[in-house]
Amino acid sequence: MEFFTKIDIAKPDFCLDYGTPVAFFGSCFADSISAQFSARKFQVLANPFGTVYTPLSIARQIRAIAEGKVFTEEDVFRDGREAGGTNAADAGTAGGETCGLWHCWDAHGSLSAHTREECINKLNTATAKARAFLQKADTVFVTLGTAFVYFLNAGDSATGGRVVANCHRQDPKLFTRRMISVDESAEALTNIINDLHTINKKLHIVFTVSPLRHMADGAHQNSLSKATLMLAIDKAPYFPSYEIVMDELRDYRFYDSDMVHLSETAEEYIFDRMVDTYCNDTTKANIAKVEKFLKSANHRIVDRASPATAEFQKKLAEQAASLEKQIPGLSLS
Numbered sequence: 130m131e132f133f134t135k136i137d138i139a140k141p142d143f144c145l146d147y148g149t150p151v152a153f154f155g156s157c158f159a160d161s162i163s164a165q166f167s168a169r170k171f172q173v174l175a176n177p178f179g180t181v182y183t184p185l186s187i188a189r190q191i192r193a194i195a196e197g198k199v200f201t202e203e204d205v206f207r208d209g210r211e212a213g214g215t216n217a218a219d220a221g222t223a224g225g226e227t228c229g230l231w232h233c234w235d236a237h238g239s240l241s242a243h244t245r246e247e248c249i250n251k252l253n254t255a256t257a258k259a260r261a262f263l264q265k266a267d268t269v270f271v272t273l274g275t276a277f278v279y280f281l282n283a284g285d286s287a288t289g290g291r292v293v294a295n296c297h298r299q300d301p302k303l304f305t306r307r308m309i310s311v312d313e314s315a316e317a318l319t320n321i322i323n324d325l326h327t328i329n330k331k332l333h334i335v336f337t338v339s340p341l342r343h344m345a346d347g348a349h350q351n352s353l354s355k356a357t358l359m360l361a362i363d364k365a366p367y368f369p370s371y372e373i374v375m376d377e378l379r380d381y382r383f384y385d386s387d388m389v390h391l392s393e394t395a396e397e398y399i400f401d402r403m404v405d406t407y408c409n410d411t412t413k414a415n416i417a418k419v420e421k422f423l424k425s426a427n428h429r430i431v432d433r434a435s436p437a438t439a440e441f442q443k444k445l446a447e448q449a450a451s452l453e454k455q456i457p458g459l460s461l462s
Contacts, residue, residue, distance in 0.1 A: 133377070134376045134377060134379075135377065136369050136372050136373050136376055136377055136402075138368070138369060138402070138405075138406050140406065141333070141335075141366065141406070141407060143267070143268065143333045143407075144407060144408060144409045144412065145171070145267070145268060145407045145408050145412065146408065146409075146411070146412040146415070146457075146458065147170070147171060147172070147412070147415060147456050147457060147458035147459045148457045148458030149172075149266075149267035149268065149458070150171075150172035150173070150174070150262060150265055150266040150267060151166060151171060151172065151173055151174075151266065151267065151268045151269070151270070152173070152174040152175075152259075152262060152263060152266050152268070152269045152270070153173070153174070153175045153176065153269075153270050153271075153272070154176060154181065154187050154190065154191065154269065154270070154271050154272070155176070155180075155181060155182070155187060155270075155271055155272030155273060155274060155339070156180060156181070156182045156272050156273070156274030156275075156339040156341065157180050157274075157339075157341065157390070158272050158274070158337075158339035158340065158341055158370065158391075159175065159176060159180075159270065159271075159272035159339075160175060160176060160180055161391070161396045162270070162272075162370075162396065162399060162400060162403070163175035163176075163270075165396060165397065165400035166400070168423075169416055169419050169420060169423075170419055170423075170459060170460065170461060172458065172460075174258075174259060174262040174263070174266070176237070177190075177194070177255040177256070177258060177259035178190045178193075178235060178236040178237060178240060178252075178255055178259075178294070179236055179237020179238070179239045179240055179295070180237050181237070181294050181295075182273075182274035182275050182294075182339075183273070183274065183275055183276065183277070183278045183292075183294075183309070184273055184276070184309070184313075184314045184317035184318055184321070184358070184361065185278050185292045185309065185313070185317050186235070186278070186292055186293075186294035187271060187273070187317070187321060188317040188318075188320045188321050188324075189235055189292055189294065190235060190236075190294070191320075191321050191324045191325060192320065192324050193235065193256055194256055194259045194260050194263065194324075194328065195260075195324035195325070195327045195328050197256070197257075197260060198256055199253060199256075200233070200249050200252040200253050200256070201249065202245060202249070204233055204235070204249070204252065205231050205232065205233050205245055205248050205249060205252075206231070206232055206233075206234075207229055207230075207231055207232075207245075208229020208230045208231070208232060208297065208299075209229065209299055209300065230242060230243060230248075231243070231244065231245045231247070231248035232248070232295075232297040233248065233252055234281070234291065234292075234293045234294060234295070234297075235294050235295075236252060236255075236294065236295065237294070237295050238295060238297060240252055240255060241297070260328060263325065263328045263329055263332070264328060264329050265329075266329060266332060267331070267332070267333060268332065268333040268334075268335065268407075269325055269332055269333070269334050269335070270335050270336075270337060270368070271318075271321060271334065271335070271336050271337070272336075272337050272338070272339050272370070273314075273336065273337070273338050273339065273358045273361075273362070274338075274339040274341065274343070275343050275354050275355075275358075276308045276309050276314060276353075276354040276355075276357040276358055277306060277307070277308050277309075277343070277346065277350075277354055278292060278293075278306070278307065278308075278309050279292070279293040279296055279304045279305070279306050280292060280293060280304065280305045280306070280307070281293055281303060281304060281305075282302075282303060282304060282305055308350070308353065308354055308357065309357070310357070311357050311360045311361050314357055314358060314360075314361030315360075315361040317361075318336065318361055318362065318365060321334070322334055322365070333366070334365070334366060335366045335367065335368050336362045336365050336366065336367050336368075337367065337368040337369070337370040337371070338355055338358050338359055338362065338370065338371040339370065339371065340370050340371045340373070340374035340375065340391065341389055341390055341391065342355075342389055344389060355371065359371070368403065368406065370399055373398075373399055373402055374391065374395065374399070377398075378395055378398065383395040383398075404416065415455075415456045415459070418452060418455075418456070419452065419456070419459065419461075422445075422448055422449065422452055422461070425445065425448075426445055426449075428441075449461040449462075
């Protein structure tokens, strides 16, 4: 008698190893899983424009990278909130004084800045670094979080109707939010694939749906949103993160205290399933070696000035150099 539902995952025609750079775009789940790879010293690019949740926003970001977009003053705006928390009428000044950070509708707040020039520089630096990484990368994982998309209202003819990746806590009246259709989602995924292959024809692209639920819309709307994403992905390479949580784990003990985000145990389990799927036996053995080394390297040092500490650090350096020789592409520096 079986008491556990195991999700069958088709083996891909490629493998990940320390010599194959891997990129992650998408929701906070993409951040969490990319961190698992990064912690084991894989070459990783994670959300160069910050966390993003919808197919349309991810498509806009990747289009900017593919085109080598140069961000200018037209792509950023100043925070319209006054010090008291209300939204300034001119979306940039309060009492004649300029206020707030500079933002971009296509990027997370981590790329915002106190000056327009700094914000633009962050955006262009992120674009250039992402393009350079993707040109040498092997695989891209795209994690879709929701089919609910924010659009700027049509009041401004220059920006009205455009997709918003991050609202930056601006006045809700500036936006319209709706669930996009399967066709709109599928078109965005096609654009993502085409643009990534414009950057690098050899890229392997894998889609997944975040298992994190967006319960602010209610359980039913969340289910419709996830179903929309799954239908859009149907014919594309897919890793079943959502199904693993729903069918293999399916217990609140695998969630964080907010009952929405996943626990560290769940994230590690999904990482293990990805390793089983995308890594061969040699890479699995190399991961184990790196984990063993890092466990030793992270050992708490009581007295940094002692001869024993100096000897320990010398031994670690020798082990690191040996591992880097054994494992092509590994960098422990």
